[in-house]
Each structure stands twice: as C-alpha cells, then as structure tokens.
Amino acid sequence: MSILGYLPGENILPDYMKAINYLKLVSDIRGNVEWTYVEKLINYFEINPKVKIKKMSKGMKQKVALITACMHKPKILILDEPTSGLDPLMQEKFLKIIKDFRNKWYNNFFSSHIFSEVEALADKIAIIKSGKIISEIVMKDVKTPYEKVYWVNKVNSYNLIFFK
Structure with missing residues (x-):
C-alpha cells in the first residue's frame, strides 16, 4: 500500500541478498519510489548497500529496514521499536530524520520502551x-x-x- 510504511519489531530480511538488491526489489514491487531519494537515505544512514545482508550487524539490518519503510514517502509510518540495534549516534540521526518526516508528510505511530524517544517524537x-x-x-x-x-x-x- 503506497500510503503506509511499516517497520516490524523483528526484521527478517533475505540473508542471501545484498542490501542494494533488496532495496531495488522492494522499490520495484512498490513502483512509486524515487530512487534518488533512496540513495539519500542510504547515505544518511551510512550503510554500504553492496554488502550481503547476512554479513550485516543488527544495527545495519535495522537501517536497511528503516529505509524500506520510508523509501516511498508514505503518509502513515508505523514503527515498532525503531532504534533497536542502532548505536547512540545513529539513534540521534534517526530522531532527527523522523522529526523532519513528520514536519513534511508523515503521520507517525511507533512503540518504544525508551522514554527519551517517546518524549522527542510523540505528541500523544x-x-x-x-x-x-x-x-x-x-x-x-x-x-x-x-x-x-x-x-x-x-x-x-x-x-x-x-x-x-
């Protein structure tokens, strides 16, 4: 669905694929993705998309999943424990970009046990x-x-x- 972006609490990504191939596959399936925007997200989240997913850390996999959820600029973004596996610096970058998304086009629904995230992002x-x-x-x-x-x-x- 083009208006919905979703990040599950537990990501299961295809280990046999490189991140770039996976992102292109999802982009092709959605059909409404601006690839230059995906490249901006790849650079923003500092991932090497040519690495096989199997070789990625949990944090890197989480970043790939975040890009997948956001790549088509959905109007509604549902995130379950979105910073799980991210280091503190990347958590800050995540909070910054989600605030920016919210100001531009997203409505966010997310679950988190980290009150600082809730405080930074939630209105209710x-x-x-x-x-x-x-x-x-x-x-x-x-x-x-x-x-x-x-x-x-x-x-x-x-x-x-x-x-x-």
Missing part, C-alpha cells in the same frame, strides 16, 4: 494492554513546568504511571 501517548487503549497522555501536559505528582501501581504485571 497511548498505553495499550491486550489490544485496548487503557490510558492516553498528551505530551505537552507532561512537559509543563508545574509541579507534578507521580505514582506507580502494579496491575497484572504492568507498571502504570499516573500523573496528577
């Missing part, structure tokens, strides 16, 4: 349990300079943080 947070939203938080309310009271309740092995 939903806590989901068993497929249902059990709580919603607006980030600007969390960031206000007023004194806040926090408490944690353990409910069915979930730690829920409440704000007042």
Whole structure:
C-alpha cells in the first residue's frame, strides 16, 4: 500500500541478498519510489548497500529496514521499536530524520520502551494492554513546568504511571 510504511519489531530480511538488491526489489514491487531519494537515505544512514545482508550487524539490518519503510514517502509510518540495534549516534540521526518526516508528510505511530524517544517524537501517548487503549497522555501536559505528582501501581504485571 503506497500510503503506509511499516517497520516490524523483528526484521527478517533475505540473508542471501545484498542490501542494494533488496532495496531495488522492494522499490520495484512498490513502483512509486524515487530512487534518488533512496540513495539519500542510504547515505544518511551510512550503510554500504553492496554488502550481503547476512554479513550485516543488527544495527545495519535495522537501517536497511528503516529505509524500506520510508523509501516511498508514505503518509502513515508505523514503527515498532525503531532504534533497536542502532548505536547512540545513529539513534540521534534517526530522531532527527523522523522529526523532519513528520514536519513534511508523515503521520507517525511507533512503540518504544525508551522514554527519551517517546518524549522527542510523540505528541500523544497511548498505553495499550491486550489490544485496548487503557490510558492516553498528551505530551505537552507532561512537559509543563508545574509541579507534578507521580505514582506507580502494579496491575497484572504492568507498571502504570499516573500523573496528577
């Protein structure tokens, strides 16, 4: 689907292919990809696309998967643990480009256990349990300079943080 980009929490890429071949294959299947933009993403994420995926580290594979999710400039981008395997410098680059995407054309939905990522990227947070939203938080309310009271309740092995 041309309006949707998706990055799963666990990437399974074809080990026998070089990254460039994989990216070209996905580009051909989608049919709506501007290849010069893919090349910009390859350079931005600093990958060597001529290396076989099998020889890549987890972080390099994650970067290939990120490019795959973003290459066609989807209107909706769904990311599950997007910085998994990325080193701290690349995590910062990722946050920067996602903010830029959001300002240009993307609506982002992502899951993360790293609060600094959530704080940097999210306007609104939903806590989901068993497929249902059990709580919603607006980030600007969390960031206000007023004194806040926090408490944690353990409910069915979930730690829920409440704000007042």
